[in-house]
Structures are given as C-alpha cells and as structure tokens.
C-alpha cells in the first residue's frame with residue numbers, strides 16, 4: 001500500500017515552520033562523509049555554541065573566559081577540557097545564568113528530568129533542540145531500515161494514561177498520523193499484557209520502540225503463557241542497561257533483533273546501533289560525547305568511564321560538559337556499515353527496578369521517577385519497595401518540604417500499587433550508591449525474587 005503518511009507529515013512539518021526536514025537532510029548529508037569532514041562539522045558547531053554561550057549566558061561568560069576557551073572573542077578549542085563540568089547542582093543554582101539573554105528560538109519551555117540518577121533537574125529547551133530530537137529519531141529509524149509512517153508500536157510509559165486513563169486528543173492524532181500505537185507500560189497487569197500481545201498480532205508492527213525492562217517483562221509473559229506474538233522487523237530498546245540474557249530472551253520470543261539506543265530527556269539521542277550491530281554510533285552531528293575516568297581524562301576504548309555531554313543544538317540553554325550520570329565503554333575502529341560516526345561498545349549505569357502490586361501488575365521504575373519532577377524542594381530521591389504494600393521514599397531536601405507534594409506522591413503511588421499501600425517518607429542527608437557504585441533510584445525487593 002502506498003505510504004501517504006510520509007509526504008503528509010513532511011508537508012505538515014514544513015508549513016508549520018518546523019526545522020525537522022532540514023535537520024534530517026543535514027544528518028543524512030553527513031552520515032557517510034569521511035571522518036575528517038565529520039570532525040570539522042562538529043568542531044564548527046561546537047565553536048558556534050561556545051561563542052554564543054560566552055556572549056549571552058552569564059554562567060558561561062565566566063567559566064569560558066576563566067578556562068581560556070574564549071579569549072578576545074576567539075574560541076580556543078585546545079582548552080576545551082579545562083571547562084569545569086556542568087553538574088545538576090550547578091544547573092539548579094545557576095539556572096537563570098545559563099539561560100541565553102539573547103532570544104534565539106521561536107519557543108522555549110522548561111522540562112524536568114531525572115535521568116538515571118534520581119536527581120531531578122529543571123532545564124530550558126527550545127524548538128531547535130526539540131526538532132533535532134525528532135530528526136535524530138527519524139534518522140535512527142532510517143538506520144535500521146524503517147520509514148516514516150510504517151507501522152510502529154511504542155511500548156512506553158504514559159503518566160497521563162496511567163492516572164486518567166486517556167491521552168490528549170493532539171497526542172492521539174499525532175500517533176495516528178505516524179501510524180504508531182502506544183501501549184502504556186507504566187502499569188502492566190496480566191490482562192494488559194494479553195491485550196498487548198493481541199495488539200502485536202493485529203497491528204503487525206514493522207518496529208517496536210520500548211523500554212528494555214518493559215519488553216523483557218512482556219517477553220517473559222509471552223513465554224510463560226506459551227503465547228505467540230507477531231515478530232516485528234526490529235525492536236529498539238532504550239532507557240536501560242541491556243544485558244545479554246535479557247536481549248537473548250526478547251530476541252527468542254519475538255523472533256527478531258533488539259537494537260540498543262541510548263538517549264535521555266535532558267540531551268536527546270546520544271548513540272544507537274545500526275543494523276550491523278557492531279557498536280552504538282555516537283550522534284556526533286547533534287552533540288559531543290566525552291567518556292572520562294576518575295582523573296577526568298578521556299578513557300581508552302574498552303574501559304568504563306563516565307559520560308560527559310555537550311549538546312550542540314540548545315542555544316537557549318547550553319549544556320556544556322554536562323555530567324549526565326551514565327557510564328559507557330568506547331569502542332575502537334569503525335562499523336562495517338561505512339558510517340564514520342564513532343562507536344560505543346555499551347552503555348551502563350542505568351538501573352531501575354520494576355515494582356509489583358499485589359494484584360500482579362508490573363509497574364515500570366520510570367513511573368516513580370516522574371512523580372518527583374517539578375518539585376524543586378526535592379534534591380534527590382530513592383524509592384524502595386519492601387513488600388507489596390510497604391514503600392519507603394528517601395528524600396534529600398534542598399528546601400522546606402511541601403506537604404501537598406508529599407500527599408500527591410502518596411496518592412499516585414496508591415493509584416498504581418493499591419489503596420492499602422503505605423508509603424513512608426524518610427528525610428536523609430545523603431543517599432548512597434549501591435555496592436556496584438551505581439545509583440539506583442528505584443529498588444524493589446520483590447523484583448529480585450523471580
């Protein structure tokens with residue numbers, strides 16, 4: 001059948017003034033360029049960002065000058081690694097000084113994100129950053145052979161659907177236009193999972209976009225109940241650490257390949273596997289990724305290091321050398337697909353447990369993360385499920401606690417775990433990382449009893 005969606009989507013994007021089509025063209029124009037040219041383009045974009053930030057964002061005016069990166073209106077990239085890292089603490093304290101004083105975008109808005117670290121942080125985003133996110137997504141689909149408008153299932157968390165049972169009309173329209181079916185993975189009961197399997201078999205999606213933990217639970221459900229689900233051509237899994245046994249089970253049950261995509265709400269898509277699966281291509285056209293050791297030096301390939309990201313497309317709120325809290329391992333050499341975008345071997349450090357309710361529903365860890373967004377007095381959190389009806393919430397405060405927020409969080413936890421569930425708030429000075437050194441924002445003592 002003729003795919004009418006692609007031209008309609010492209011036309012709609014163009015008439016609404018979106019820069020997505022131009023950004024997709026830009027990315028596609030560089031994907032197969034020789035390495036030196038890709039580096040030149042990245043450096044050019046980085047210089048532009050640094051000059052802009054140095055001139056228009058008071059926080060960067062200070063640090064870029066002190067680190068010797070901007071001298072007499074010139075950018076000295078050789079001093080780039082002298083720029084102090086941007087932490088969530090700094091963003092919280094310096095928010096107004098990071099915002100660009102010069103208006104550069106049509107539209108800006110604030111967005112709170114927790115990433116994998118359990119430390120919520122408020123950022124300012126603009127339409128160019130947003131468009132680059134969509135363009136990266138389209139490019140990513142193209143890398144694994146999926147075209148705009150081909151059938152897709154998105155097994156993803158929807159707080160709105162979980163709490164109200166319904167998405168907004170514009171959200172549903174957009175999904176219809178993109179030929180995408182959203183299956184809400186924030187709370188999955190057995191009956192939900194039966195419906196999800198049915199959706200696979202009736203929709204017959206070409207691809208599935210999902211949280212790795214959610215597709216894993218669905219795969220276990222299919223296998224345990226001896227069901228069959230239509231095999232998509234690709235499963236794109238994100239927002240989690242993909243271990244080999246998890247990947248194997250999902251691939252076995254859905255008879256397809258699982259592709260690893262790494263990104264976050266704060267910075268967009270950072271890296272992703274192509275069909276050759278020889279590593280995750282770093283999206284160097286939209287950001288710069290450094291992987292550093294404890295002495296703040298770039299690590300060698302094969303060694304775990306901490307990710308430091310500079311986004312090249314959010315001039316309204318530049319993130320320069322941002323310590324996002326994830327870790328990864330770089331890979332030497334090039335992928336046989338021919339793209340000269342550098343590779344990551346793997347991304348680690350994102351650990352979230354599923355919670356379980358007494359009625360057997362599985363609730364994704366991200367549901368709990370979202371409960372702590374936009375509550376500025378909460379500096380850091382961790383949610384621990386001790387038993388079906390017993391939850392501890394650890395909080396490190398940055399300000400006076402807010403009783404209305406606490407009530408709201410308790411209500412929303414009861415909404416997914418049941419009315420009998422008791423949530424205890426514990427106010428502490430620090431929340432420590434686990435033995436492995438990874439910080440876990442959701443821990444369920446039940447999910448380890450499989």
Ligand SMILES: [Zn+2]
Nearest residue numbers: 274276335337
């Ligand atoms: Zn490749």
